[in-house]
Amino acid sequence: MLGLADSIRAGFVTTAFVRSYSGATPKRAAEVVGSSWVISLIITLAMLFIGLCALLIVGNLENEGMNLFVKWAGITLFLMLPSFIGTSILQAEQRFDKLLYVRVLQLGPAALAVYNLAQRFMTVVHLLIGSSVATAMPTLSNAYNQKDVQQFSFLLKKYIGGAKYINTEAANLLRISIALSIIFPIDRFSGIALDIINRPKINLIKVFIMVAVNIVFDFIGLYATNNIYGVALASIATVLSGALYGYIQINKDVKLTLRAILVTGILECKSILNQGLVFFKSVSKA
Structure with a gap:
């Protein structure tokens, strides 16, 4: 579920960011980074707000996994925001050596x-x-x-x-x-x-x-x-x-x-x- 939430955020930001950042002038690149920070922060805060509302309205759920997701997904996504923006910049700048280190640390087991x-x-x-x-x-x-x-x-x-x-x-x-x-x-x-x-x-x-x-x-x-x-x-x-x-x-x-x-x-x-x-x-x- 956390991966889905992160994918939703990435879907709104990543492709547009890389498309606009790659080959841009330094001034334009700085504007793109700033805009991406704002948009990503808004999306993250929206998810945090939705999780908080769900917690207050619904309370504890029978599914413990959903409980953990509702309680911690927004906070986790907020803490991951700098990493998310950083990896987007690395991708746009084609710094795949550093990006590889990050991706390796994020791999999980298969189904x-x-x-x-x-x-x-x-x-x-x-x-x-x-x-x-x-x-x-x-x-x-x-x-x-x-x-x-x-x-x-x-x-x-x-x-x-x-x-x-x-x-x-x-x-x-x-x-x-x-x-x-x-x-x-x-x-x-x-x-x-x-x-x-x-x-x-x-x-x-x-x-x-x-x-x-x-x-x-x-x-x-x-x-x-x-x-x-x-x-x-x-x-x-x-x-x-x-x-x-x-x-x-x-x-x-x-x-x-x-x-x-x-x-x-x-x-x-x-x-x-x-x-x-x-x-x-x-x-x-x-």
Whole structure:
């Protein structure tokens, strides 16, 4: 629950902050930081106020976890505010060495039960893509702010193109998750690209479409399969709808083809592999 509250705050601030801060003049950057402090503080105080009202009106709840959340979430978010702003600045300034230290300290255990294997895989995918997004946002924002559409298009293609469980539900869910991971980058990066090119309303519509698709296909999937596969397949439909809508909308401003994404991704992978081979050869000779 605390992570959800922090994500809500980040959703209001982070993307807009990085987009405006990257490539800005020192004066403009200072204005962006100051505005972000004010907006973040207002959101945090609002959450603190809501928690206080809930505590006074409802009192103690039967769920001890909810009690802890209501009592301490607002205070915790308030104490985390300097860290939140600091990590946003590090991300915008592309200081990923320092940002990595912070992120490592914040990692937690993955989900368990039947979704364990699939969830662990998707956690890795989300971490990798999340790290790529953190890297991509400043460079994409800088290219867009410099009116370099060709560079923006190239960067977007570059970032997007990047026995125990046999015959069990976990293995099948893993296969579905692998399929989901193929289209997830297009959905994720099209979303941040829409924000960066000042199309937040389009991105919001994209989110609403995905929510609607998820709800509809959850019901259809559960009714048709009567098991957890229906929900997992609904996730593919959800991400696919977001990826398609985002892809169509991005192409109105930036020419982007799936073939170009794949080609650029393959070339980038080859480049990374070659760099890795060179590094290991140099280490082995030393």
